[in-house]
Amino acid sequence: xxxxxxxxxxxxxxLVPVLAAxxxxxxxSIVVFHEQRFIGLSNFRFLLEDGRFWxxxxxxxxxxxxxxxxxxxxxxxxxxxxxxxxxxxRAAVLLPWAIPTAVSARMWAWLFNADYGLLHxxxxxxxxxxxxxxxxxxxxxxxxxxxxxxVALILLAGLQTIPEDVYEAANADGAGRARTFASITLPLxxxxxxxxxLFRSLDAFRVFDAIYVLTEGxxxxxxxTLSIYAYKTLMRSGDFGYGSTxxxxxxxxxxxxxxxxxxxxxxxx
Amino acid sequence: xxxxxxxxxxxxxxxxxxxxQLLTSLWPEAELTRPLPSALTLANYAGLGxxxxxxxxxSLLVAAGTTALxxxxxxxxxxxxxxxxxRGRSLLLGAALAISMFPPIATVSPLYLALKALxxxxxxxxxxxxxxxxxxxLTLWLLTSFFRELPDEIxxxxxxxxxxxxxxxxxxxxxLSWPALATCAILVFIFSWNELLYALSFISTPEKRTIPVxxxxxxxxxxxxxxxxxxxxxxxxLPLAVLTLLFQKRIVAGLTAGAVKE
Numbered sequence: 403x404x405x406x407x408x409x410x411x412x413x414x415x416x417l418v419p420v421l422a423a424x425x426x427x428x429x430x431s432i433v434v435f436h437e438q439r440f441i442g443l444s445n446f447r448f449l450l451e452d453g454r455f456w457x458x459x460x461x462x463x464x465x466x467x468x469x470x471x472x473x474x475x476x477x478x479x480x481x482x483x484x485x486x487x488x489x490x491x492r493a494a495v496l497l498p499w500a501i502p503t504a505v506s507a508r509m510w511a512w513l514f515n516a517d518y519g520l521l522h523x524x525x526x527x528x529x530x531x532x533x534x535x536x537x538x539x540x541x542x543x544x545x546x547x548x549x550x551x552x553v554a555l556i557l558l559a560g561l562q563t564i565p566e567d568v569y570e571a572a573n574a575d576g577a578g579r580a581r582t583f584a585s586i587t588l589p590l591x592x593x594x595x596x597x598x599x600l601f602r603s604l605d606a607f608r609v610f611d612a613i614y615v616l617t618e619g620x621x622x623x624x625x626x627t628l629s630i631y632a633y634k635t636l637m638r639s640g641d642f643g644y645g646s647t648x649x650x651x652x653x654x655x656x657x658x659x660x661x662x663x664x665x666x667x668x669x670x671x
Numbered sequence: 672x673x674x675x676x677x678x679x680x681x682x683x684x685x686x687x688x689x690x691x692q693l694l695t696s697l698w699p700e701a702e703l704t705r706p707l708p709s710a711l712t713l714a715n716y717a718g719l720g721x722x723x724x725x726x727x728x729x730s731l732l733v734a735a736g737t738t739a740l741x742x743x744x745x746x747x748x749x750x751x752x753x754x755x756x757x758r759g760r761s762l763l764l765g766a767a768l769a770i771s772m773f774p775p776i777a778t779v780s781p782l783y784l785a786l787k788a789l790x791x792x793x794x795x796x797x798x799x800x801x802x803x804x805x806x807x808x809l810t811l812w813l814l815t816s817f818f819r820e821l822p823d824e825i826x827x828x829x830x831x832x833x834x835x836x837x838x839x840x841x842x843x844x845x846x847l848s849w850p851a852l853a854t855c856a857i858l859v860f861i862f863s864w865n866e867l868l869y870a871l872s873f874i875s876t877p878e879k880r881t882i883p884v885x886x887x888x889x890x891x892x893x894x895x896x897x898x899x900x901x902x903x904x905x906x907x908x909l910p911l912a913v914l915t916l917l918f919q920k921r922i923v924a925g926l927t928a929g930a931v932k933e
Contacts, residue, residue, distance in 0.1 A: 404837065412766065423778060487678065489919060494682060497685065497686070500912075502865035502867070504882075512691075604772045
């Protein structure tokens, strides 16, 4: 069987671990003490009453909604610009997408620096990473900078499937630019927009790198997302039981978003 | 030239921060408080030292290892999915897509325990296999859609000439597929080069850190060494900038493959 190695690897690194995480979430498990004890659904009961979990869930949902919305709104004009532009412009826009998120977050941390950052030099007075509201939106800005190129490229691929003569016909019929955009470009771009929305929503919901490097979830847990909370519980506190419960909760949220999109996409056809 | 203004805005937004980082990396550390540097220097690069050079080497090894593993396991599987009849082939492709959507945090705890049990925790080899979580689905999707576009007649002709399916794959299809393999290798390399969460969770020895971990945890003794961080960022970005400029078309094609067709 030529597909067997790949299937075995995927099962080994993804399917089995997800089931193992679900099993771990039913335990009290502190790695350094070699303690592991089955406690049933106690972790999940604790989860439902854990204010920090609900706050992280709200932060993650808000981050995802705002970041993805801005990326789509910015990505469309960028895609239209790339559609007519040269290859060099495309390569320039691709660069933020290609560099490590950890690198881009460190770069933005320096731009946001309260004493000598470029943003401080241009418009002093705001401590971007110092207060909860600005810190969360600074993290969103980093994500927008990093992933708008990806959205633009998906939309560009969509634009390239629209035949030129459709536009010529609209032009001949005397349709203006706004009319052409609203009744030709947008409807024909719908599949590409949905695909970009799906990929980006699932990706933004698991956000870790940018926030870990930028704020580590601070100030006062204002930027703590589900991945950050789960990471801290697992790796800093060494609590593999409840940490796995948080991981499973994150996984279920992503699964729910994915299924929702699959239903919407399925209805399109 | 009515597109000049929006083009300039796009370039400033996407490249401006990178340009500022480049300038910071050449800025003498003692002058960072001034509006602009009086002279440029390479001191920040010289100050990076051996630990960061190790991180570059580690990242190269992990990214190359992941690429090799995924192409080796993925190419034959993609060929089988595209050209052979067997039960569960669309299930395998669907599972790969679903797995690429998994949040990595969902598998950190069991993978950590498994690597520890195997003695692979805190080793570069222990990163390569987990990286297949995101890299192998990408490989399967890209290569399957490529093999599907090659006509079935080629496969039937190879069988008629006495090839087994495996021989048809190795002798006929692999030589035809190097452009797709290259696209795939570039993307897998970039994704592995950039990964943070697994590397941060599984690696504890500073000498074994990859670039994203080294940059995330970069710290000075008293103050943040912004100049050196900037220099390290430029070093981490350079290989990707070269890849992007050289293979822009391939990267774009690979990223958007299947996104608008199906």
